[in-house]
Amino acid sequence: MQRREFLKTLAVVPLGADIVESVTPEKFGAVGDGITDDTAALQKAVNEAVGKRLVLSRIYRLTSAGLTIPSNSHLFFTNNSRLELLAHSAKAYQILRVHDVGDVLIENASVNGRRDLNSAVGGEWGMGISVCGTTGQVRIINPVTANCWGDGIYVGSTKTQGYCEDVYISKHQAENNRRQGMSVISVKRLVVDDPIWVNTNGTAPRAGLDIEPNKNTDRLDFIRINNPKTINCAGAGIGIVLGALTGAADSVVDIRISGHEDSGSAVAVEFVNYDPTAGNISGVIEFLSPTSKRAKSNGIAFREWGLGRLRVKVLNPTVVDNNTSASKSAAASAPILISRALGSRNTYLMGGILIENPVVQTPNTAIVNSIVINDFTARATAIQDVTIRKMGRMPPGAPMFMPNAVVHLEQ
Template sequence: MTKILFIGVCYCLSIVNCKHNQSSKTTNKSNITLVETDSKEVTKNSIKKENKEVKTDTIIPVQSLAKKVDKPSNKIVGDNSNILNYLPKSYSTKGDIDYTQNLQKAFNENQNIVMPNFPIAVNYNGISIPSNRTIEFQSKSSLIVLPNSKDKYQALLLSNVNNVSITNPNLIGDRNNHIGTSGEWGMGINILSSSNVKIINPTINNFWGDGIYIGRIVNQKSFCNDIVVSGGILDNNRRNGISIISGKDVTVENITIKNTNGTNPQAGIDLEPNLNDEFLYNINLNNVKTINNKIDGIKLVFYKLTNNNNVLININNHNDNGSQFPITLVGVDNLNSNTFSGKVNYTNSNWYNANANIRVQRKLSPKLKLNISQTTINGKLYNKSIK
């Protein structure tokens, strides 16, 4: 009987030592140190207690720790912009830091762009928009041009591109803080030699030059075609609200242009080719309001055109209030060399607080037909045809 009891005790001790060794290996991995006890004092309860202590040493996965200490994001709730990742981690939402390079990279790499829902600043280079782009400004989005001394700049440049749509652009120029005193070509949107462009509901204010410029690249024959500017307000730009220098199939509609002042021509819309091979064909101005522009509501300048040009301009439902001249036509100096042909149709328009009727400067080409109908000037109906 004593022999059997001795064998049983030895067996139990061997089990305890085995489990104790296993526990030691486990606890070493957990950086836990257990004090060895006398083998004679080891009981089943102490074994259970020791195993329980090892079990309760829970190891938290690294991934879980990362989530707990993750730095809070400064992304604005409801901001649907897909280009925030291009900005620095601690980006400013005040429009006071130059993010031109960040935005340019985003525009180059994404066809569909949603602007951040806060003001963002660019330098005088602005953002060059590639072809096949759709750009949307959110309700609090705006693009601010930082103060500079340049004669020429732009917030957005479209040069020799096609298939671009920009919705709700809110652009703010540096007019009030411009450092230089020369030049007149600081543009909100500069469109050169491009096609199939839509500018929807723009808000463009305080630019050193024009709100929107539509022309062509210098020393190139290509010109703008299929351009639409629809809706919006252009306010307090220094030279013109919109300049159309060369274009075919250009539509400006349902827009208000006001308080243009600072440097000539100071017009709401100025159609004025720079060279004799440029075009003003199928230009349509519909439902345009011009208010308190310093000189002209709408100005049509033809003196650079030659015999090779065929003009077609349609102006319908133009409402002017407070511009010095609601509409001005500038002809040519030499009718022998500048007898371009074409039509200007001006219909269904109203002028309020007008200081004068239609103003004509220089001589109009005998081949140009000017038709004015159903136009009310200070309450009096005015119809006139000049051929």
């Protein structure tokens, strides 16, 4: 399936068009009183409802064993219905497990990991919805994932297949998850429309969205994130971490994130840890019109971001009133930052970045520089191939700071 065909298919296939019959979990012994352990009855219902529409209309409690969703499944949650974990001590779980299957439709799912009832110490792998190794279309419409020990939604691989394929997620709401609102590890064709990722906190990276492969053979192929909102995440609103993707196998990255708005996260957008000398990564990452409001530190930050064949374009970014933590550090207070930290041992060149029409609006007197581009180590390795095009509005008295960088300024 070509990319254009994939998007066209997602747009025109009517939800529930292939429904033959509706069934309920109560037919298979589920109680749905918000107290009883319904795990076994729900799994039986899911298994028996293949090819049908399983309608969940109550509050169902589960153990951390969660539910395994087969191919050709359709789960429909009515208003106020949800899946909620019982007290547990699991460092790892998947409440809804969509692994090595295809042709799955999940509508209006609400899952609650009840992190307040988890007595585990450590761990970070408790997932609300886990989509891994899928080989046919998976559509997840209006999901809510809250209070998970790890991520609200996780998209990755299995031992059977090293990536997911053809995943569409619409209007995901994630709140108070411990590690991420959503993690993207390995996928071929992913579209996410209008998500809201709120208040991620607990264990690193603590991002709204984290795009972070686990190994060199993972894929980031045709990822489109449209109009995401991130709010008050303890880490980045959106983080892109590519360290594990480098290696013997060549990788081509294709990511476009459009219309991102962040409010109050530590950093709105953060690029981290790309070493081009460790392997061959090519392709393009694009951020179109991102907006950062009241970030605790930077609006947009590149840390240890190497100069290789991979290109990054940040077009029409706006940073409003960042550095609410009032840091005096040139790096931590910068609205836009491209840097290597003082204690870093890396020596590879950094760059490969285009920033077009940046706008910085802030009355914060802690802002000294509007854009900081610097290797803060004693070696001061040059930062090359950075282009700033069509400089927008900058706060008075906050010039660019780029003592050891080769920056192209274009009108």
